[in-house]
Each structure stands twice: as C-alpha cells, then as structure tokens.
Amino acid sequence: MKNRILVKDLAGKLGESVVIAGWLNTLRDMKNFGFAIVRDRTGLAQVVVDVAQLEQLKGLQLETVVKVTGVIKEKKSKDPSIKEVEMQAETLEILSPVVDVVPVEISKPELDVQLDTLIDNRVITLRHPKQRAIFRVQAALVHGYRQYMEAQGFTEIFFPILAGAASEGGAEFFKVDYYGREATLSQSAQLYKQITMGVYEGVYGLSYSFRAEKFATSRHLTEFNQFEFELGFVDDMDEVMQHAEDSIRAMMATVERGCADELALLNVTLPPLGEKFPRITLKAALEAYRDEGGVDETSEPDLSPAGERWLSTVWAPKHFGSGFVFVTDYPTVKRPFYAKRDPNDQSNTITFDLIGFGSEIISGGMRINRYDEQVQALKEKGLNPADFEDYLTMHKFGIPPEGGFGMGLQRLTQNVLGLANIKEATIFPRDVQRLRP
C-alpha cells in the first residue's frame, strides 16, 4: 500500500502527516472527541478522532479494516501498551467492514476463552497479540534449525506424504481411498531420510506425520510436523548428539534474537544452555532420580514424565548449569526396528533422547545400516520382513554407518512457550474430533 507506515515506525514520524492501515481494535468515546486504537501486525496506534469521525466509527464494529491519514504527535495517553506517539486523524476510510458479531474480545490483554472456542474461532483469535506471537516463535524455531543445517552443507528434502498400504502395524494409520486402492498417510519420514542420506550423506527437512491416535489428549495431534535429520559416515553417536545440541543452540539463539518482543509478551524465559549438554545413560538417570530425586523408577524401562521433568529442570541445571540433558542407552524393546543395537548387549540400543523444558524433545540414535542385521531385527520385533520391501531394498545397496533424529515442531513450540495444550502450539490443529477450520 503506497505510503503506508507500520505502527512500529510511527515514533520516527513526529510532526509528519502519514497513512496507517489496520483493524479497529478499540474505540473510546470522550464526548467531544474519541480515541480509536488501530492495530496492525506490528502494534497498536492511538488515533485521536473528532466528533464527526467518532460518530462514523461508532456505527462500525471492532475489527473493521480502516485506513487513516493524520499527523503524528506526542502521546497524551499513559497506557504503557501504546506507543509514545499518537495520530491526530485527518481522513478516515473504511477498507473492509465487519458483517457479523465478533465472537471474542481481541483487545483484552488475555483472550480467556476455552480451547475449543480458541480454535473454532481461529480466524479471529489468531489476531490476539499473544496468539500471533506463538506462531512467530514457531517460525523462528524452524528458521534457526534450517540455518544450522544449511551451514553444515546438508541437503533439504521434501518428504512424500502418500504411501502404499500400511504394513508396519496398521492400527494408527489413516487410510486413503486411492483410485479404489488403499493408500496411507505417512507416519514417519524414516525410510525417505535413510534413502536420501544414502545419496546426500547429510539430510534434513520438516516432515508431516499422521497418527490415528484414539484419544484427544493435551499432548497428541493427528497431524503434526517433525524436524528430520539423518547423517551418514558417522563413527559413533556423539556426532549425531552434537548436531542435536548445536541445532537446539541455533534455534534458541534465533528465537532470542528475532522474537524478543514475543518472548516478553508471552512472559517466557529460555532455559540455560550451559557449556555442554550433559550425557547420561538411562540406567544412571533412573539411579540419580532415585538417589537425588527420591523416586525409585529403576525397575521401569523408561523415565516417567515426572522423572524427565526432574532431570531437565532440577538435576541438569544443578550439576551442569543446563536445562538440557541427553539420556542414552534405551532398551531395545522401547525403540523402533531400525535402532542400532549395542554389539555387546542386544537388549540395549545406541540411541538417545534429548530432554529439555521438562520433557523429551528429540529422539534419535544410530541406525541399522546392513541388510542382514535389519532382517534379523525385524524378525526379533515380531515384524515380517516381506512387509518392509522398500526399506530392505535400501539396505541391500550400501548404506554407510549412520544416525539421525526427529523432533516434533508443535511439541517443541508447546514446551518452549510453556503452553498447557499442544493444540495451542498448532496453528490449525487436527484431533479425533477436529478437522476445521
């Protein structure tokens, strides 16, 4: 729009006549004049309108799209949420009207609505500055991740979504009517990460995954995104964990640098990174939780959610000054069929989880890269190798020693921002009940 000035830039226009455009956020009738607060993506501007303009605006609903021309003056208002200047309106133009009752109050500091109301009315609720901020932070996380991976010389892959009929235990797959045949929606980019790693050596991307979860919980979505990473010619898992750590550091730096306003608005402080993320075996983590945390889960095959929280918010900050901790050596029964086993103990895998913000945020490890080993591992998992034809074909033709990881985008966003429900961290969430908007 010609000559339009963004609200954030008005402070530098003192004394000038400028054009702003945005949504009518609030209107205050002061009898002989009025205050119209106009919102654009960068902030709120106080516009002083005369009686005639006030009357015109009083006939409109909030959220009407307006264009205002006026002179920028020093602000009289004491409201700290408003910029230090205000506009004395000259001309006022309605760009687009509101034709129905707006279902929520966007101008309040907190939306204070139920989750279903929040999502049902995404068209409007996303305009609330705190909602808008969530997905700015989410995009910054993605940018930090990609910048890190590109700087390493790795190749971005665009993973496919439609796949052949389910074989890997079909219960949680969504089925698609594909020209009368059955297709499924991707649950994991694992096959494609490994194929392309066998070409580009280091690959990354943002995949879509679909899970026909039976229940709608605060931690589950039927459609979500994953940061993917796979690296070939790896001597040992340390190299994979280092990329996990360094990508998290890059993401936190990108968010701190680019989203300072959003973090302040959402009252979020990022956890300490420390010199180096500590690394501890699952067995040692369970023992520490028993000895220092006072909870004995040493007979369990994994840490409980409470144990993960303790480890990353109490143990790791206390001993290592870090809010992040790698837990390694998960039992074979708890890891997928492609997880590489410990050559000295087949019941143990060379895998890791990265725990941060109180819960698991990354899961990864070394992968089986030889055909015979993979056939054997499938059989031991009770899976039929004939159902994994593409997977095994890949292993036939020379796959280097390799590892990788996955990290859920919405779960990470939820954890970084401390949101109660993962749907708050999902711009258009889908669950058992929800397919819209």
Added chain:
Amino acid sequence: MKNRILVKDLAGKLGESVVIAGWLNTLRDMKNFGFAIVRDRTGLAQVVVDVAQLEQLKGLQLETVVKVTGVIKEKKSKDPSIKEVEMQAETLEILSPVVDVVPVEISKPELDVQLDTLIDNRVITLRHPKQRAIFRVQAALVHGYRQYMEAQGFTEIFFPILAGAASEGGAEFFKVDYYGREATLSQSAQLYKQITMGVYEGVYGLSYSFRAEKFATSRHLTEFNQFEFELGFVDDMDEVMQHAEDSIRAMMATVERGCADELALLNVTLPPLGEKFPRITLKAALEAYRDEGGVDETSEPDLSPAGERWLSTVWAPKHFGSGFVFVTDYPTVKRPFYAKRDPNDQSNTITFDLIGFGSEIISGGMRINRYDEQVQALKEKGLNPADFEDYLTMHKFGIPPEGGFGMGLQRLTQNVLGLANIKEATIFPRDVQRLRP
C-alpha cells in the same frame, strides 16, 4: 567421521595421508595394480590400489561403502571428470557391503533408463550425479524463495493437510477414513493463506496439495508442493506482481550462486531476466501471437501451451530482453471463485499468470475480500455458499484488500531444468499408479 576428507577438498591435501569414505563407483584392473573410483556427495576420487587390494575389491560389487586411507598425489589419469589428484591407497576398509545385483549403472555419464525404472529404483538412481543435482537445485529454489520472503518481514505458515469433507466439487479430492467419518486431503492452501494474511498481513510457505487426477501425464502429480504467498493492504495488483518478479529473481540468483556445478552438469542456462518483466493483458498477448507469431487463438479464453511457449521464449526476449512475462486480465470463467473481478467488467478478473521457461509458472491476482462480494461470486460460479462456511466466516470479520499467488515447486523445477516429465523433478513422485518407493 573423524578425519574424513571430502573428495572436493583432496586437491588441497597433496602429499598428505588422509581418509576418504564413499561408494565404490568403478574398478579398473590394470594387472599389477588397479584404479578404484570412490564417490562421495562432492565428487569422484581416483584411488590407486595394489594387487592385494585389487583382489579384495574384485570380490565386491560396485556401490559397496568403503573407507580408504592413503597419500594424495598428482593425478596420472587424463579423464577430465576426475579431480587433478589421486590417492595411493594404504588401508582399505569395507564399511557396508552390497548384497544384491545393482539394477542400474551409476557410473555411466547418463543413466539412460526408462522413467519407471528410474523411479522404481530411486534408492540407487538418485545416486547418479545428474539425478542428485536435480534436487540440489530444487532445494536452492526453495531457499531463494524463503530468503526473499523473510527479508520482506513476511511470516512463514505451516499449512494443514487434513480437512473436512470436500465441498468445492469433490471429484478430484482424495478421501480419508477419519475415525469412521470422511476427511479429505488439501487441494489448496487458499483458505489458510487468507486467514493468516488477516493476521500477519504478509504470509508465505510451502504447501502440499493433492489432486485425484484421472490420468498420469507428463505434467501431473497426485501430490505436489506449492510456494504460497498472500499479502494484505495492497492498493493494486502491481504490488503482488512485483513480489512475484522479485522472488523469481531471488530464486534464480540463489541457484546461480549455489548450484553452478549442478547447472553445468545438467547443461542448463537460465533465461535472461531483463530490466523488468513485461506485463501484457491476455487480449494483447493473443493479438501479438496472431500478429507476430502467426497463430490466431484470439477467440480462445486462454493462451495454448504453444502460445505460452512463444510468448516467453520469443516475444518477451525479443521486445524486453526477458524470458519472463506477466499476462493479466483473465476471464472470470477461467479463474477460481476467490478471484477479484474487474469492477468495470464482471466477466474479467484482476489476476495474472507469470509465464517463464515456456509455460505458466505462477498464477495469482487480487482476491475478493468482502463477504457480500464473495457470496455473490460463489453463486455466480454455481457453488453453494453453505459449502464454504469457514471461507465466508473469514470474510465476515474484516479482511484487508489483498492479493497473492501460488507456484508449483516440481513444475518450476521441471521447467528450470528442462526435464521432459514432472516426475523427474519429484524426488518420490506419486501418480495414478505409483505410491512407492
């Protein structure tokens, strides 16, 4: 991998003993010694092996993953595809064997296989340098696009894929069994672009689209990606076209800068950009094709593929020194329900196509942003407004004057690289027959 040197960096290691790792590309038996060509993602290295090493390698298949330690010397070979240095092997380690007959010859300059063979054997064929290059260029196109959009301050959106039951003419939708209900796969991110534009003002992203096309042609996929863009507070379409032009310029610059080797390998020269992409109405374009191109299509509602080719490869370069041309003013009957009409002529829309590389690469225009106008336009298209509830809800609450565009990633890649079939520009293509690998 500790101490591993990439093949591209060997020239700087003359006289040193280094480690390389990669795939056994070819092996030549010279009686008293041998030449093993080892391929990594950066190139081919000639390794001189002694008789014992030669015998060991002769027992292996090509594509075996090897690790070689040796001294870098000046090259004796005259083959220009090989680096100017070679390695005298000291130790040789098999990292991963090949356990089946490799179905194609990766070491040949051209793969020279049928399209189905190419795709069926993606695990292997993607390793051919020309195949590998295609998806490096594709990633660079995406990076150039994103960098441009971020530099404008626009917000990246991650669009949803699962949606409620189809309403907008259901024939080409894929249907998903969603907990016993019917869901569909997204055909277009249009609704989500417009909702988020109403919040962030400028939005972009890479969407997935699914079309149950009835036929498998050289130009159609059932699953593909689109560059998306939507911008609010737009005075007129020029602003939208300028972003289309500038994003193409950014993409071409990124490819030229980052993929010089790939373009040379694929023998691709990018078309001239010119000072400014010319802009011509559809009517004037049809008349130019008749008057200068000698083909009269002036009674048609659109340019034919041959007409688009002529316009962007003959007319625009000749008159404007550019391989790109904007065609504007498409008839209402040829554009979607959300296309803004010309206020002076309801049979005409304020829309554009960008023609480049011989065919349409971008389609965009101004959008209807008012509720009443959109209800009317749906009715005139013979569509039922009740089937567009989320769409119309958005229009109720103040949507600024706006426009945007979409650009198919695989189609653009096909066009930039001059590939005969769009499946060659798709890493894991899906069509009527194909769902794997």
